[in-house]
Each structure stands twice: as structure tokens, then as C-alpha cells.
Amino acid sequence: MRIIAKSALVKFWQNQAYKDSEQPLKEWYQEASKADWKSPNEVKAQFGNVSVIGNKRLVFNIAGNKYRLIVSVNFKYRCMYVCFLGTHKQYDKVNAEEVWTNEN
Numbered sequence: 001m002r003i004i005a006k007s008a009l010v011k012f013w014q015n016q017a018y019k020d021s022e023q024p025l026k027e028w029y030q031e032a033s034k035a036d037w038k039s040p041n042e043v044k045a046q047f048g049n050v051s052v053i054g055n056k057r058l059v060f061n062i063a064g065n066k067y068r069l070i071v072s073v074n075f076k077y078r079c080m081y082v083c084f085l086g087t088h089k090q091y092d093k094v095n096a097e098e099v100w101t102n103e104n
Contacts, residue, residue, distance in 0.1 A: 001035050002079040003071075012085045024063040025085075038075055054097045057083070070096050 009029060013022035037043050040052040051059040058080075060069040068091035070084040084091070084099045 001032050001037060001073075002077075003029060003033055003082065004079060005082040008082045008085060018067070018087075021063055021067050024067075025069075028060060028062060028069065032080065036078060037073075043073075057096060059091075059096055070094075070099060072100075 006029060009025045012018055013025050031046065035043075035046065037046075040050075040058070043050050043058060044052070047060060049061050049065075053059060056073050056075075058071050058073055060071070061067075062069050062085075065088065067085065067087055069082070070091075071080040072083050073080045084094055084096070086094075
């Protein structure tokens with residue numbers, strides 16, 4: 001999968017408050033970028049705790065569910081766009097189906 005906006009991941013883990021997210025995000029990125037998912041079921045097979053929500057969105061739990069990563073996915077073109085990355089508390093304040101930018 002092509003992941004658009006890796007810079008959002010890097011910016012997040014470079015923030016001292018979220019430094020512990022670096023390794024889990026790097027691992028997620030490495031696995032996701034090598035994947036060739038054709039459906040949400042294939043994502044679920046690899047990441048059992050991923051949530052599939054409306055509007056072709058996936059929510060990944062990062063670092064034992066300390067952080068949430070929302071991506072918009074286009075299976076036909078094998079690409080994902082990072083829509084949001086934040087703490088669980090920050091995630092609770094956004095509409096996962098509509099959020100488009102990382103505001104951290």
C-alpha cells in the first residue's frame with residue numbers, strides 16, 4: 001500500500017510528548033507499506049484490532065491503543081491517506097468519518 005503523508009507520522013513521533021509512538025508507528029508503516037490489501041477483511045486478517053468505519057476509513061490502535069491512527073483507504077489504487085493521529089483522548093473529540101488532517 002502506498003501511504004500518503006508519512007510526514008504526519010514523523011511529525012507526531014518527533015513531538016516529545018509522543019516520543020513512545022516512534023517505534024510502533026515505524027512498525028505499522030513498514031507492515032502497511034508492504035501490504036497489498038484488496039479489502040477491509042484482508043486488513044483485519046493482518047491487524048485484528050483495526051476498526052472499519054464508514055467512508056472507507058480504518059482506525060488502527062497504535063502502542064497498545066494509547067494512540068489512534070485514522071486512514072482513508074482506496075483499495076482499488078492500493079493507497080492510504082493519513083487523516084488523523086492522536087491520543088485516545090484526542091480521538092474521542094473527532095469525527096472519525098470526516099476528519100481529514102492531523103491537527104497536532
